[in-house]
Amino acid sequence: MIFKAINIKIVLHAILSKIKKLFNSKYDPYQPLPSNLYLDPSNITFEAYKSASLELSFSKNRLDPLIWQKLARKKLVDLSGYQDNRKTPKTSKLFNEIKLSNSIYRKKIYLRISPKSDIPINLIYKKPYNHKAKVFIFLAGSTSGAHIGWGEAKVPIDHQRIFIGADIAKQAADKGYLAVTFEQAGYGERLEKKLKNKTNNNRTIDFANHLLLYGKTLVGNGASEISYVIDWLCSEKNKFSISKKNIYLYGHSAGGTLAQFAAALDKRIKGTLASGSVGPIRETIGSRGCGTGNGILPGFLNYFDTKDIIGLIAPRFFIALSGDKDHIYPYKGAKKVIDGAKLIYIKLNASNKIASIKVNGKHQYYSKETWKVWDKFISS
Numbered sequence: 001m002i003f004k005a006i007n008i009k010i011v012l013h014a015i016l017s018k019i020k021k022l023f024n025s026k027y028d029p030y031q032p033l034p035s036n037l038y039l040d041p042s043n044i045t046f047e048a049y050k051s052a053s054l055e056l057s058f059s060k061n062r063l064d065p066l067i068w069q070k071l072a073r074k075k076l077v078d079l080s081g082y083q084d085n086r087k088t089p090k091t092s093k094l095f096n097e098i099k100l101s102n103s104i105y106r107k108k109i110y111l112r113i114s115p116k117s118d119i120p121i122n123l124i125y126k127k128p129y130n131h132k133a134k135v136f137i138f139l140a141g142s143t144s145g146a147h148i149g150w151g152e153a154k155v156p157i158d159h160q161r162i163f164i165g166a167d168i169a170k171q172a173a174d175k176g177y178l179a180v181t182f183e184q185a186g187y188g189e190r191l192e193k194k195l196k197n198k199t200n201n202n203r204t205i206d207f208a209n210h211l212l213l214y215g216k217t218l219v220g221n222g223a224s225e226i227s228y229v230i231d232w233l234c235s236e237k238n239k240f241s242i243s244k245k246n247i248y249l250y251g252h253s254a255g256g257t258l259a260q261f262a263a264a265l266d267k268r269i270k271g272t273l274a275s276g277s278v279g280p281i282r283e284t285i286g287s288r289g290c291g292t293g294n295g296i297l298p299g300f301l302n303y304f305d306t307k308d309i310i311g312l313i314a315p316r317f318f319i320a321l322s323g324d325k326d327h328i329y330p331y332k333g334a335k336k337v338i339d340g341a342k343l344i345y346i347k348l349n350a351s352n353k354i355a356s357i358k359v360n361g362k363h364q365y366y367s368k369e370t371w372k373v374w375d376k377f378i379s380s
Contacts (some may be wrong), residue, residue, distance in 0.1 A: 049282045049301070051308035056303040058344050065314070065347045072304070073265065073312055079297045080220030081211065082265050088231045089113045099101075103127050106174050113228045120189055121229055123240060124150050124169050124179040134246035135233060136177035137226065138169035139255030139303045141276070141365075142203070142292060145188020146181040147207045154188075165367025168250060175371075178242055182229055182260065184222055195306040208293025217297050231245055245275055246270055248378060252365055253277055253328070257295045271378040272319030273370060274361050278320035278356075279333030281305055307340030314341070315350030321370065323361040331358040353377070 020027045033039070054060060056072050063071070065332040071090070077084055092112035097105045103126050111119045125133070138149040144158055149169030153159050165171070169179035183190050186204035199205050208218040226249075234244050249272045251259030256277025285295050310318055318341075320334040338356035345354045355377060359369045 014020060014313065023049045032097065045293050049286065050251060052282070052301040054301065054303065054305055054308075057305060057308050059340065060306075065344050069312055069314075070345075072308060075303055076261075076309070076312065077220075078265060079217070079299055079303070080223065080265070081187050081216030082220045082261075083224035083227075084265075086113075086228055086231060087372075088227050088235045088237065089119070091232075091237060092118050100124070100150060100170060109373075110166065111228065111232055113225065119225055119228065120146075120183040122146065122169075124173040124181065124182040125240070126176060127230065130176050130178075131241050132243045133176060133178040133241070135248060136169065136172035136179045137229070137249045138172070138179060139184065139226075139248070139249070139251035139259055140166075140181075140187070141251075141253030141255050142187070142294070146183045147188060149179070149181040150329070155195065161365060164365055166252075166365040168365065168367055168370065169368060171371070172250075176241055177248075180229065180233070182226060184255065185218075185225070193285070202291050204292045208296065218293050219258055219261040219295060219297065222258045223265050226258070226262040227266045230266060234268070234315070244268070246273070250370070251275065251277065253363065254294050256329075260306070260309050260313075263316070263318065264309045267316075269313075269316065271319075272313060272372060273319045273321060273378065275321045275366065275370065276323065276326055276329050278310075279306065279329045280321060280336060283333055284329060300331050304342075306337045308335060310341035310354070311344040314345045315348040315353060317353045319355050319357060319365065319373055319377055321357045321359060321373060323359050323363060325361060326363040328363050331356070 017029070033195060058068050061068055083106070089111040091109055093110040095108040097107045100106050105125055105127060107123045109121050109123065111121060113119055116300035138146065139146055140146050143161065144155045147154055147163050148158050148166045151162050151167035151170050153162060169181050172179040174206045175214055186192060186207055192198055192206065195206055204218060211217055211221055230247060232238055233242055247269055249259045249263055249269050252275040259272050259274050281301060290296060320338050322329050322331040322334040324331045335356040338354060342351060342354060345351050357373050359366050
């Protein structure tokens with residue numbers, strides 16, 4: 001009887017709380033509190049941001065740009081856990097090609113990068129295949145998976161994203177690129193299935209936290225995997241002839257964040273377009289929730305901000321594209337980063353290889369604008 005009474009109390013309390021929240025969205029059961037107190041945990045971080053040293057930022061170091069890049073890249077490898085001592089992956093499974101349209105085909109491949117880890121990639125190409133084709137690596141945002149890159153819907157929201165042009169890998173193939181879709185850890189067929197008591201409604205936070213336990217990060221792991229894919233593309237194990245000097249990277253949202261770090265760490269990437277994903281750390285993931293763990297590197301603000309990551313890409317092409325109404329990475333933040341990164345581009349006589357592009361709209365794929373910018377800056 002006692003337990004039954006307690007359960008009734010719990011139910012009644014829950015109903016009452018919901019009613020109060022219905023009429024007052026700011027309802028807080030802990031109010032009122034004494035005045036003149038600082039109780040929010042984020043007060044600590046916001047205060048720390050004011051004194052963040054950014055001691056390896058290029059704007060604070062009047063070093064030769066190439067010397068700075070060498071020092072900064074080494075530190076970024078340490079902070080991210082990027083794996084720079086790799087062996088070329090083997091093909092663990094290879095599937096027959098699938099026809100996507102009149103002249104566009106897809107071939108699925110699994111690359112084994114370690115005894116217990118496989119990376120799914122899909123090669124999208126146009127027939128007849130272009131000898132020494134340029135490579136276009138597609139990184140999807142934090143949605144359902146890389147399959148939207150070739151225009152396949154597996155969950156309901158995919159239809160909307162494909163309708164607005166998220167099948168950018170297929171579009172790249174139609175332009176003559178060898179498009180490569182890369183399935184990021186936690187998405188699509190790499191969704192975590194074996195972990196016990198995993199965090200609900202989030203695909204990557206558990207993996208991100210577990211990586212931190214042994215000194216690695218989500219972006220460092222992802223950048224390493226992209227480098228593995230490039231290793232394979234450039235090896236004799238890849239039967240598709242490619243132009244090794246023309247490897248490009250496109251990423252949107254979480255994929256764009258990964259694209260920035262991958263290009264900063266792997267100098268074989270000739271050009272990068274990051275969509276809806278560029279902004280100062282302290283004004284983006286540092287000032288809002290970051291449930292994915294994406295872009296979080298321990299100690300990062302002791303050494304860098306985003307402009308320095310882009311500075312590591314110089315003098316190679318880098319384009320930031322953002323909507324003026326993007327609620328996650330608005331254009332004004334992207335412009336601030338690019339303006340800051342231009343210093344090293346100017347020093348390396350490459351000021352024409354970096355740009356921030358504003359589009360009218362929210363946080364989404366912009367295929368038409370992407371190709372307009374791509375053709376103007378990267379493939380011109």
